[in-house]
Amino acid sequence: MKLFTTQQIRDWDIYTIKNEPIDSIDLMERAANRLTDWYYENCERYTDITFFCGVGNNGGDGLVMARLLHLLHFNVKCYIVHFSDKISEDFKQNLSRLPKNVPCYDIKEDSDVPVINDETVLVDCIFGSGLSRPPKGITQKTIIEINRSNNPVIAIDIASGLYADHYSTHFQTIIEADITLTLEVPKLAMLFPENDKNVGELNIIPIDLSKKFKEETPSNYFFTTHKNAQEIYRPRKRFDHKGKFGNLLIVGGSKGMIGAVQLATKAGLRAGAGKTTALVPACGYEIIQATIPEAMCISDPSRNHIVASTLVSKYSAIGIGPGIGQHEQTQKAVRSIIEDAEKPIVLDADALNMLSENDEWWSLIPENSILTPHLGEFERLAGIQFINSFDRLEAASKMAKEHNVIIVLKGANTAICLPNGQIHFNSTGNAGLAKGGSGDALLGIISSLLAQKYKPYEAAILGVYLHGKAGDYASADKGFESMVASDVIESLGKAFFELLK
């Protein structure tokens, strides 16, 4: 799914009105109908609803919803936050359409801001994508009061006060929503961890804006949906044989960290590689052989850490880094594997930390290789600590372009930065994945897909999607706290299976 800036969304709106064609007031009616349907399907038992409407089109959406929910016999009331004398035409019309028996109060001065102490759902439609500066005066006061109350808050399109396309610093004056119902596509800011408390649970409400505009308007931002993952996925055919699914090598492990390479190897197998081999220090040899009978194992001459490289040309993909440590001799071995590799490889964990300390390695990395740093590893690679996610993402994208590699910036909504400037945000996964071993599983999955001849960008996007999806299955089964990386790997089958649906 392509993501757009607020300016592009405004243009999309105008284009749809002109070309569908549809009147702007009818488009608002359609949007509010979809929002109302969502509320009815998901929150039917919450019968008391208070709308806080601004005087722009976001407020207009709220007035239509209030009317529709009133007709469905919900107990609705509205507050109008008069933040400006410039009132949108569609807002005015919908205010006049609001049934007279819906209580409606004006907020024009500080003393009009209500103290919220009744049990009611609060619907935030003060500002939408039209926000141009931090809220002040009565708007600020209303937002602070909504946040102070412990009532459930649903934000329409975007939490009021949150900038959609750039970093917001006025933290006190942004709605903290429990649920965001965003129209048509997520907005960039919703995908960043610092805005989590403002966004809450994100739901996308399609309102059928022009398909043609979407296809023809360029954007570098994407959100990987189930359908996108299905488009990449290639189901196996009946007569396929193991030779077709590649020969994967996982390089990792050191004394005390054999578990990491074990997880990556298991994940590589579960993600479908035809043959999977682990290269581990001698102390890991028996562990791998005894616990993963399906995998082959090469023992390094050294007992506790890897010191020797191997003949890399016979493997269709190599994943390097899980539990590998940073021993000087290991660094030499890793360098020589990277240097010998002729196809894209996957680098994680200490392999990335070694790269941070050896700038000259960049020129050795095969183009389109995949680097999977978490935020700390990325900051070490970039040599900078970032204050906000926008700057961090921009730096990751720049790094991907500059070095012709794919950077998988791990976190909630993992961002996959491609050398062509595209950034793909993942849509699956949960906080249960924030745990040791999770990254090892991801390295195994991505390398495995690469071994199966998925293109590097496909392996990264699909791998991250499947990892998250498997994590969702694991959490449903074991819970966020209790799920471990082995559960994620066990659940991979279900994640693949779902792609067939």
Ligand SMILES: NC(=O)C1=CN([C@@H]2O[C@H](COP(=O)(O)OP(=O)(O)OC[C@H]3O[C@@H](n4cnc5c(N)ncnc54)[C@H](O)[C@@H]3O)[C@@H](O)[C@H]2O)[C@H](O)CC1
């Ligand atoms: N294309 C769609 O997705 C559709 C969106 N709809 C809804 O419309 C809003 C966007 O409406 P818009 O009128 O452009 O913006 P707002 O409602 O956010 O109002 C902004 C209004 O306020 C002024 N302003 C901005 N910041 C401040 C401030 N801090 N203080 C005071 N005033 C401010 C600004 O100049 C504007 O005049 C979108 O989010 C959807 O909810 C349609 O209904 C359906 C199609």
Ligand SMILES: [K+]
């Ligand atoms: K809003």
